[in-house]
Amino acid sequence: MSGSVDECITRLLALAKRFNCFYLSGFHSSECKPFVVEGYQVGLIRPDVMKELIHFPEVFHVTPGCVELNPAFRDYQERSVKVNEVLKELRKKNTFITLKGWRDECYEVKAEFNTTSLLKMDRSATCLFGIRNYGVTINGYVRHPQQGQCLWFQKRASTKQTWPGKWDNMVSGGLSVGHGILETAHKEAMEEASVPPYLLQNLISTSCVSFFFESERGLFPNTEFVFDLELPVDFVPENADGEVDTFEILPVTKCLEKILSPDFKTTSSPVVLDFLIRHGVVTPENEPNYLSIIEFLHVPLQTVYGRCHNKMKENGISLSNI
Known part of the structure; x- marks a missing residue:
């Protein structure tokens, strides 16, 4: 060298x-909350994002333990459409700087890389939800x-x-x-x-x-x-x-x-x-x-979310009562 x-x-x-x-810092704090879809943690959401999602209770259930996508949305297409509608509204209001880079190109949102996708999301927005x-x-x-x-x-x-x-x-x-x-x-x-x-x-x-x-x-x-x-x-x-x-x-x-x-x-x-x-x-x-x-160079991203969600369950926190 x-x-x-x-x-x-x-x-x-x-x-x-x-x-x-x-x-090394934020992941181990309690400020960010798990983003849960169909019972799986697929991301992490910062307080500044949660503050905006509260205004869309028909899509996002913001609770003390997590942010859950409305479980009434039963399939890939419906979840994708509902989330996209919220993102377009936030983009229209210039709420988040990242949405100024809207791509009209989507990434899959999965529980793990080799599992079935739960929804798709514009790539510019995935960082708001801590999507892998x-x-x-x-x-x-x-x-x-x-x-x-x-x-x-x-x-x-x-x-x-x-x-x-x-x-x-x-x-x-x-x-x-x-x-x-x-x-x-x-x-x-x-x-x-x-x-x-x-x-x-x-x-x-x-x-x-x-x-x-x-x-x-x-x-x-x-x-x-x-x-x-x-x-x-x-x-x-x-x-x-x-x-x-x-x-x-x-x-x-x-x-x-x-x-x-x-x-x-x-x-x-x-x-x-x-x-x-x-x-x-x-x-x-x-x-x-x-x-x-x-x-x-090898942070275990395939397991850290799962461990976090399992820890919620071990502590007696279920999605039905938070």
Whole structure:
């Protein structure tokens, strides 16, 4: 690592804590309440959001123990429509900054990733409910004959609704309704970086990273399905959807400074950090906080909500009497 060892250690661990800021603080407080649908906890809701949902009692039952979607809504379509009506009303009133980035693109809301979806919600609104989001990220790398292993980055367009102008992974995108993991990886690679299909045959699924971030927009319990893609030395990515300003390639030895910069998108740094760990740039030998950092890259988002809901039951709190 460049710079003094102590300085890099402090900065790298601080970064890992920063993209898990909610997991380390707000998650363990009692301020946020479980968001429950059909008896399953699918999210967490902050007090500022609860204060607005109280005005929609026919859709959301706000109680001392949780916020429950009206159980009278019996199927996926009805739940989705009722929630969307509330969100459109809140958007019309400019209640939440995140709804200014309305996408007309929805994410599924599930008890767990591999279970049947309970409803869909516009992606801009999921952070208001602490819904677990899923996405794909592709590490495009090159084995350069002089510079060694190098990694491609993109600079997000200044017109992007979130993190405009920040540096980011070469390719990434959320799993929207109707799209699978590999399908999304291929779609985003072609749209964001014009990666041709024959190169995508080399795409390798390598890992997942998960973290729990919070910003002024809301809560972000995110899981990224990570792919590595070795690219030819002469390949240069080109954007095709207008969402990228430029691309840059860096030797992996300079990538730590890249993700530690305030110009890098905080919630994209976990994937780069994971890549640098897997490829031997960050090791137990040069990073005394190695194990802590590994844990911060794999927050157990598939079970933390379930444990919270089970704890409610163990404490004698049922949805029927709160």
